[in-house]
Every structure is written in structure tokens, then in C-alpha cells.
Amino acid sequence: MAHPIRRAVGAFVLDVLLVVLFAAIGRRSHDESGAAAGVLSTAGPFLAGLVLGWVVSLAVRRSAPVSVNSAVSVWFATVFFGMVLRVLTGRGIAVSFVIVASVVLAVFLLGWRWAAGFIARRLTS
Template sequence: MTRTWSWLAAVVDIVLIVAFALIGRSSHAEATSVVGLWTTAYPFLAGWAVGFLVVRGWTRPLRLWPTGVVVWVATVAVGMLLRVLTGQGDVAGDPLPLSFVLVATISLAVFLLGWRAIVGPVVARSGRRGRGRA
């Protein structure tokens, strides 16, 4: 069961990060080409991969702590670092506008932690009920 959830968790996380990039691009009236979307999303996807590997997210994919929190923090931190290093998002000479950091941090928290906060307890509860019947 954990193996199935680890794949599903990875897919859900990746889809939500891409959705975050797509929403950001559309809110700034930027083209939604595949290349443009990739350019915006890949720093955060790289951060997600780092976090998922560091916390070994496949072992407890639905846990808020440590999996969700570590994945979220790494997604934001590495994503921001890569954006600065690649010159993305420079606004009037500011390579990392505070407003973007705040919006990205909150949005990614809602996305990456929110679904775990809902699904994790439901799956845990149904697992306990299933074991009680066996």
C-alpha cells in the first residue's frame, strides 16, 4: 500500500507544482507555452526532488511531518535559489522580490501540505478499520 501511495503522492505533488507555475504565469499574462511553463516550474520541481530524496518521501508519503514539511521547504528554498541563479523573476534589479517569496511559500504550503492534511488522516483511519475487521 505504501508503494502505491508513494507514487500517487509524487504525482499529486508534481501536478500541484506545475499548477502553481501555470497559475503564476497566467496571473502575470505570460505565455503558457510548454517551454515557458517548464522554465517556471523546473526550479520548484528540482527543489521537490531534493526534498523527497532527503526525507525519503516514499517511506511515509502522506505524513505532514516530516515528509510534507521537508518537501515543501525544499521546494521553496531550492526553487528560489535556482530562480536567482538562473536570473528568473528579476524585478527592477531585485532578483528575489519578497512578495513573490511570500506568495510562493504560502501557495506551495497550501498545495503540498493541504492535500496531505486531508488525505493522510482519511487513509490512516480506513487502514485502522480494515485491520480491525481482519
């Protein structure tokens, strides 16, 4: 079994990479420049929401959000504060964008946790 700190760091890094992937896919689907700075600019508000979600989860639960149940708050914070920060920085949001971002980030941030839990249960049974 992986050391808890190593698991937490790995989960956080994977979450960050998936939020960046979300931004890159979004920029690509809208034929926007794929430059790293552009992707990071798009991902920035959502990365801030992700970090806030992790901090709150660690403070409230006193454990890393590595399971699906414990990561729902991280997903919610990523979407909610990502959207709020987009508005505050003058970037628009549309209802369709909120829906797509919510679904894609749920699949990304909760999906890998579900798959890892499923595989772990299979291996131990």
C-alpha cells in the same frame, strides 16, 4: 489500504502536478504565455527543489513523505531551492513572490496531505 510504493509514487506524482499548476497559475496571473515550455521553465527550479526534498526525506526518514509532518521538509526544500535556483539562473525574486510561493506551495503540498489524513481518520472512526 494502498500498497506503500503505490502511495509514494502517487504522492510524488501529485506533488509534481501541483508544482506545475502553481507555475501555470503564476504565469496566467501575470499574463505570460501559457505554453507548456514556459510553464515547465517556470516550474523547473521548484521541481528540482521538490525532487531534492523527496530524496532527502527518503534518505533521512527511510519512508516516503506522505503525511503532513513528513512533507514539511519537502515543502521547505521546494521553496528554498526553487528560489536559490531562480537566482542562480538569473531570474529575479521579490519578497512578495517568496511569500506567495511559500503560502501557495504550503497549501498545495501540505493541504492535500492534511485533507487525505482527515478523510482517512473520518472513515476509520
